[in-house]
Amino acid sequence: MKEKCKLCHNKKELRNSHIIPEFMYQNIYDQNPKRFYTIKIDENNNNKRIEQKGVREYLLCNDCEVILNRFEIYASETIYAKNYQNKATKKRASENFKRNIFLYEFENFDYKKFKLFLMSLCWRLVISKRFETISIGEHEEKLRKAILTENPLEYYQYGCLIQSILYKKGEFAGGFILNPFSTNLKGTDFLHILIDGFMYSFMISDTNKIPDISNNFVNKNGEMNIIGRLIWDDKDLFDKLRLAYNFYNDKIKKIK
Numbered sequence: 001m002k003e004k005c006k007l008c009h010n011k012k013e014l015r016n017s018h019i020i021p022e023f024m025y026q027n028i029y030d031q032n033p034k035r036f037y038t039i040k041i042d043e044n045n046n047n048k049r050i051e052q053k054g055v056r057e058y059l060l061c062n063d064c065e066v067i068l069n070r071f072e073i074y075a076s077e078t079i080y081a082k083n084y085q086n087k088a089t090k091k092r093a094s095e096n097f098k099r100n101i102f103l104y105e106f107e108n109f110d111y112k113k114f115k116l117f118l119m120s121l122c123w124r125l126v127i128s129k130r131f132e133t134i135s136i137g138e139h140e141e142k143l144r145k146a147i148l149t150e151n152p153l154e155y156y157q158y159g160c161l162i163q164s165i166l167y168k169k170g171e172f173a174g175g176f177i178l179n180p181f182s183t184n185l186k187g188t189d190f191l192h193i194l195i196d197g198f199m200y201s202f203m204i205s206d207t208n209k210i211p212d213i214s215n216n217f218v219n220k221n222g223e224m225n226i227i228g229r230l231i232w233d234d235k236d237l238f239d240k241l242r243l244a245y246n247f248y249n250d251k252i253k254k255i256k
Contacts, residue, residue, distance in 0.1 A: 005064055007059075007064040007144060009053070014058040017057060019056065020195065021072045021121070045212060055131075066121050074117065077120075082214050083159050090105065092105040100229065100230045102166075103226075104227075105223070106224050109222050110222065115153075119160075126143075127140065134189060134191065136163050136204045142158075144160075156217065160200055160203070163215070164198055164226055164228040164229075166228055168230065174197030177194065179193070194241075
């Protein structure tokens, strides 16, 4: 049955599209059988669902899948060195005197490919019915048109701050995905998702309202900063993870 593709708006056969690209699950899957648990955390209860091969939804036609796949292939090399073809390199690393905040300065990113990958991830999270996220109004359509025309926009427009979330220096809080949540800073909405130890914080704005943050986004020179911080220093995020771990512990006890 043909339906309207969310990206090109043409009526076509839709693919069962990944919301979060499958390569980002590589350290999260149970290997035998290949599956993982999604978790929705709220104040009243925890809901779980067993998923095979990632969270998916009928969103995109095959032509639009091909468009996004090009950016995903590049991102898979850059984030996980999938086939050892990553050209982005770390040029400098530093830490504050308390050794609880770390700065990793990178260069040689392909601005267009990586920025469009990040924008497409944000857009898919927002339009998906599988995740509950904030409404972003006109920005949803602006993102769609930019992705469809392969226009990465300016570095600060719908930019993404990437943070490595650590238990301690060198030890990622990885191995799981925490569902998206939103915050507001200086009147600007941010959409966050924690995927295998990396927090992706998307600024829902097409103006440069918060330069202190946007200066860390991937820029047209191919430079980008990743901020490393300890989970214990963020009470709100720690509480979300604590609830998730309580859920996992209960699940493991029942299996045993």
